[in-house]
Amino acid sequence: MAFSRPAPLREELQRALPDRPFEIAFWDGSTLPPTNGASQTTFRVKSPTALAHALRAPGQLGIGRAYVSGALDVDDLDATLELLDSWQPPSLDTKQKARLAAAAVRSTGLVAPPKPPAAELRPRGQRHSILRDKAAVRHHYDVSNDYFALFLDDSMTYSCAIFSRGAKTLEEAQFVKRELICTKLGLKTGERILDVGCGWGAFAVHAAVEHGVHVTGITLSEPQAQRARQRAVDAGVADRVEIKVMDWRELHAEPFDAISSIGMVEHVGSGNIDNYARALQRFLKPGGRLLNHGIARLRHTDPEAGPFSERFVFPDAAPLHLSRICFAMEGAGLEVTHVEGFREDYAETLRHWSRKFDDNLPEAIALGGEERVRVWRLYLRAARRGFESGFLSVFQVLATRAS
Template sequence: MPARPELRLDRRALARLAGPLLCLGVFGPPPAPPPEEARLGGIRHSLGRDRSAISHHYDVGNDFHRVLLGPSLVYSCAYFPEPPATLEQAQEAKLDLVCRKLDLRPGMRLVDVGCGWGSLALHAAARYGSSVTGVTISAAQAELATRRVAEAGLSELVEIRLQDYREVVDGPFDAIASIGMAEHVGLAQLPRYAARLHVLLRPSDRLLHHAIARGPAAGPDRPDPGSFRTRYVFPDGELQPLATHVRILEDAGFEVADVEALRRHYALTCRAWVSNVEHRWDEAVRLSSPGRARVWRLYLAGSALAFEGHRVGVNQVLAIQPGSSGHDRLPLTRPDWSRRAVEGAHEPSDGAA
């Protein structure tokens, strides 16, 4: 077998090769991570680290989120009473569905844990006359939510706080809403979360716990620090099966009164959000960055496919805090909570969202 010829490169050939290799980052220190990547420090799910994670996810820019979410500024699963309903009608229906499940009435105290841009607080105050405390650890959300409350003339009924739910001490409340917030808590902290809400709720009153869940065969979420979702969109976020949420609520002393699955609704919601971004793409890029806009479009398109493919779901769990007498206001048969939501989906918002 003939010997292979020996490859020899002179200095000029090596220099010609070195330029492209340097551009590709083969030599020298690794490239800096892109600005869209989350970089968190500290103990996982500590107050400080949670604030950093929430800031990465929500403080992209309020104007960017207006493009993404539409005028409702609701970043959680909508409720489509009929397929022709618009996203705005479906979000209005979802807000009303939550209020009906909580049986809100004038003068009742509601705490909205993870209140976002204040849409539920505005709806509960304007439509039901409830006194609402909204808490969020996103500075951008708190600033805009406070402004929306003032513009709606509801400052006497609604207070928005830049505060962690673990720091709320002025209970008990007549109702608690936790909409799309438990995903940020983490499995290790969920028992503490449920116990805290149990303390904040009056006996015989209601909690509406609305959370994304992994598919029934998926088991607990094991966050992968190298995954796209964790690195770029949802740092420290964890999704648990519905059974885990129910068990932890019951362990904290709640009685689960009703569970409603909204998986197909969230698929429709995510597709509507993707459509919003694509129809206003140049504006979305201008308000964030080309990389950030691409990250969110990809994330939401992938989320729509995950909901459609049964890999994840979303559920509303209505739980009560049993009173000393065992009495509560729940009727003996399951109410048609959707009836008012369907009607409300086609009504003006009266300053809500």
């Protein structure tokens, strides 16, 4: 079916958006120019499918689907995100919304409702059940180890690096972070350490090599576990690093001297945070130490996550407030002894990741496909802005179990 021309929608948008610091370019070559004379960015509606996505799921999810599918594009992601943070669209009454919807329908040429992009995941089952958490984590991580290597440092550390203590490179800053955690935990040769959400084994291998400890790491991703085991072999500490593929709720082991939980608490959820804290307390020997390194929301008026992140980036991820995390630890019988924030460090980490990812776009497309690359280019930038704006921070919380 031939596409209709976008004239009806263009005319309605012109009336509905009298103040436009951006340009809209349509698939037929026509444009809706900015009203301020200098466009901050250009939204390129490359196909009526973009409108169909927006009609099927109005709001962030529909726009996200249009962008991920390639039906909607922008000329500058950074400028677009800055615009969306600062520009306030006018309120539309019911009649205006109806006219816009009708114009969009006419402009789509009655295109059938499009399917969601393949990169989208709609989790099934009880939220934060073991099976659903496994599906959510694997959606994010199991694209391939080589994909993550395109933007992470050589150690494959996928959490906030620390630049504020003098590091100049991403590799140096990640080493500083891992060593800082070891120092806070006061690791001693021969101790047994649990690393919850161990990823590709960067911390586990570091702690074994630099401090002579024995580390048990757990992850939900088999590809991560395979890489972590090989890293331990390559570093000569395979006898002191054990990597298991399991959920924290499936772990049965003798108590440990210390526990690291790095970038894990964001995936636990408000309904499970108390159970998580109690489990970590049980995993510790009397007098044992816990270091929780995780993202937290700063404002109590903001939602846990938006629809785009929920479907395309981290399904079911829910950064909690620092106060909620500490409350859960205290309720579990852990004494919080030190808290430190690294908000600006995570923003700088994400700048490094974004630049490296953009430098390797052809390889990223070959490994993960164009949809996933569009998701990740947007995700890395939006996450950075979240730390810059004060929506998010990352905290290290040190706690001990009473003797």
